[in-house]
Structures are given as structure tokens and as C-alpha cells.
């Protein structure tokens with residue numbers, strides 16, 4: 001047996017802006033085991049639910065993450081709407097869908113940029129983020145914020161979109177779809193990127209399911225599971241097929257995410273065509289009592305929201321399981337037997353968000 | 360065949376050499392803000408009735424309302440631009456306007472003082488009479504100092 005050594009990786013690492021620490025047990029250059037430790041950015045946001053009015057907490061829920069902020073607000077609101085038996089007006093459900101898909105495009109483009117950056121392909125990183133800027137501008141125009149949107153409220157949404165805004169969004173999506181093409185080609189057909197990603201970190205379907213992978217990570221291993229199929233918001237009315245790939249390697253994960261961007265453009269177009277007129281919110285009366293679980297598909301995978309309310313304006317317990325929490329065990333499986341030099345890239349392919357994992 | 364695969368991005372890279380930059384050179388070119396942008400809060404203090412709804416529903420507790428002095432104070436650096444105060448204000452005197460607040464080295468607050476006294480709420484005998492404008496000025500200068508962090 002070769003001599004073993006332990007290399008600490010993180011919590012500060014040039015490739016990852018997020019604080020995760022791994023003890024990598026190496027035999028020569030090959031990783032035999034990776035022991036993770038997290039807890040460097042715990043902010044106690046779940047606990048805060050006990051001291052904030054349940055309606056105000058929406059603003060805190062969306063601050064759990066700077067990328068999936070819309071989804072976290074949505075998940076929290078949906079859970080409370082179920083507890084309080086509120087029927088969200090159809091227009092609000094469609095608006096939520098449009099914003100949710102815009103978040104997905106923005107998150108995936110961010111990830112593509114980070115991937116290019118991790119490979120040292122700087123100009124591709126710039127191109128991806130240049131495209132992402134258009135989505136952020138649309139967010140700014142429709143919600144008033146680029147990162148934190150504050151448009152969700154219990155019972156609906158706070159801001160409406162008029163015809164011109166919807167048209168602008170659809171036009172921008174069409175434009176972006178054309179611009180995405182060369183970027184997608186660079187990731188999927190360029191010799192350099194392909195040779196870096198193909199066959200790296202293979203996660204077979206059975207292992208992915210056993211380890212509890214979610215989102216693009218699971219779909220890249222060939223399992224057609226997408227929480228949007230549950231039909232929350234307006235997803236039930238839209239045509240949607242989970243995008244899968246069978247290889248389970250880093251290339252497949254990149255491919256799935258790129259195809260999901262195109263799928264999101266399509267969903268936005270469908271939603272904009274079908275959006276009904278009407279009110280955008282229902283009034284909230286009284287205080288919530290009861291408990292409920294909701295699942296939604298965040299850009300990074302399935303997230304779970306649990307609320308236990310006791311009939312006062314303060315909620316007793318709020319629990320949020322983010323996609324990265326579930327993707328850490330499959331990541332550890334993937335890291336086994338890989339080269340030390342591949343570790344940063346492999347961690348990146350799960351699209352980690354450590355800050356939201358620790359809340 | 361593999362050399363062909365270089366072409367997709369090489370084209371983009373070459374074209375970029377002759378394109379104008381996509382960024383603007385702020386502050387020489389002014390930033391364009393969309394109409395809905397949540398930049399900062401403004402108050403029409405004369406319509407404010409000092410009900411305190413905004414202060415009670417501000418998630419980070421950035422607002423202080425002093426009914427007696429007729430002042431409304433906002434800790435600019437604590438405000439997270441969520442817009443909740445705008446939604447709950449019964450008199451609709453708060454407004455979210457585009458444009459960021461200026462950066463600063465110290466956390467500062469802005470205090471606004473009502474110059475016209477509140478109309479007396481007649482049916483509530485226990486209610487304190489509104490403060491006259493003369494008293495409001497000194498109290499206003501103390502208000503930010505009284506706020507504990």
C-alpha cells in the first residue's frame with residue numbers, strides 16, 4: 001500500500017468562493033477518501049422565524065441564498081399558503097413560474113461561467129456572465145432587484161407585469177437563445193472543454209439514487225426526476241419533460257444544465273402566452289396553525305420546506321433542506337479514486353451553495 | 360476533425376476583438392436605473408400620521424417613529440430595501456425610488472420632522488396631543504443618538 005497523506009482543502013480555496021472544508025486522504029495523487037466539514041457560515045436564519053412575524057419572514061427566507069432567492073421565498077410562501085388554505089390566483093402562479101424560470105437561467109449561466117473559470121477558460125467565463133447580465137437586467141426591471149427580488153408574498157405576488165414587460169421578457173429570451181448557441185457549442189463541442197469534462201467523476205444512476213442526489217446531478221445520471229412535475233405554481237399547465245443524460249460524468253452535468261436553460265426559455269414563452277388576467281394576490285387573514293412540507297425544484301435541485309405553526313404570528317419551526325445538502329454525499333462518492341487536481345472541478349460540478357446549506 | 364472543434368469559440372473570440380465593450384464606464388456614463396428599482400426609501404413626512412406601522416413591520420428594525428416629536432428616522436445602512444414599509448403604510452406616504460444611497464464610512468441615519476402638527480384624534484380622550492412644531496426640532500436631533508444598535 002502506498003503511503004497515505006492528508007491534504008486539507010478549503011475552507012478558503014481559489015476555485016470555490018464558498019467555505020467548505022474537505023480532508024482529502026491521498027495515496028500518491030489519488031483521493032481515497034474525502035471527509036467534509038461545514039459550518040463556517042452558519043447564520044441562524046431558520047431560528048429567526050421564531051422572532052419575526054410570519055409575513056415578514058418571507059424577506060428573510062429569500063435571503064438564505066443570493067442565487068436561488070426567488071425559490072426560497074416561493075417555497076416558504078407555498079408552505080404557508082397550504083397551511084392557511086389560501087387559493088393563489090392563477091395570474092400570480094404564472095408570474096411565479098416566469099420568475100422561477102428566470103432564476104434558473106441566471107443560476108445555470110452563473111454555474112457555466114464558474115465552470116469555465118475553474119477550467120481556466122476565462123473568455124468563456126466572461127461570455128457566460130455577459131449573457132447572465134441580461135437576465136439580471138430583466139429582474140431589475142420587473143421586480144426592482146437584481147439578486148433579492150422581494151416580490152413573493154403569502155397569498156400571491158406583490159408586483160404585476162404588464163403586456164410590454166411580458167413581451168420584453170419573451171423578446172429577450174429569444175435573443176438570448178441565439179446568443180447561448182456559441183456558448184453551448186464552446187462547452188459541448190470544443191476540444192479543450194470536452195477533454196476536461198468527459199469521463200470525469202462518473203456517478204452511475206443507482207449510486208446517485210442511493211446517495212440521494214437531486215436536480216441536474218441526478219438527471220445527468222439518467223434518472224428522470226424533476227420536482228416541477230409535481231405541478232406547483234403553473235408548472236401543471238405547461239409542457240415539461242425532465243432533461244436527462246445517461247453518462248453521469250461532468251460533461252453530462254454540463255449538458256443537462258445547458259439544455260435546461262433552453263427548456264426554461266421555452267417555459268417562459270409558454271407561460272407568457274398562457275398567462276390569464278386577474279388579481280395577483282389574495283388577502284391573508286388570521287394566523288397559521290398546522291404543519292406542512294413542500295418540495296420545489298430549485299435550479300440546483302429539489303429543496304424541501306417545512307413549517308410548523310401554532311396559531312400565533314410567530315412560527316414554531318421552519319426547516320429548509322437545500323439541494324446542496326443532498327448533493328454532498330454523492331459528491332463524496334464521486335471524489336473517491338479521482339486525481340487531486342480534479343477535486344476543485346468535481347466539487348464545482350454539483351453546483352455547491354454552501355451558504356444556503358448552512359442557512 | 361478535432362481541429363474543426365476549435366472553431367466554435369475561436370469565432371466568438373475573434374469577433375470580440377472588434378466589438379465595442381459591453382460595459383459602460385460608470386461614473387463617466389451615468390447608470391440607468393429601471394423605474395421599479397428598489398433603491399432607497401423616501402417619505403412625504405407631511406402626510407405621515409406617526410402610526411408606527413412601518414417601524415413595526417420593518418424586518419431589520421431600521422425605522423423609528425416618534426409620535427410626540429413628529430419625527431420619522433431611517434437607519435440608511437440597516438435598511439435592506441425590502442419595501443415592506445411601503446406596502447403597510449396606511450397613508451401611502453412612503454415611496455421606494457430608484458438610485459442607491461451614497462456610500463459612507465459611518466452608519467448614518469436620516470431624520471425627517473413634520474412641520475405641521477397632527478390633527479387631534481377627537482374620539483380618543485387618552486391620546487396625547489400632537490407636539491407643536493417648536494418642540495420637534497431639538498427632539499429630532501436626539502432621535503438618531505437614542506437609537507441603540
Ligand code: SF4
Pocket residue numbers: 402406407408409410411412413414424431447448449450451452453
Ligand atoms: S406607516 Fe406611514 S403613516 Fe405610519 S408612521 Fe410609517 S410612514 Fe408614517
Ligand code: SF4
Pocket residue numbers: 400416417418419420421422433437438439440441442443444445
Ligand atoms: S424597505 Fe424594508 S428594511 Fe427598509 S425601512 Fe422599509 S421595511 Fe425597513
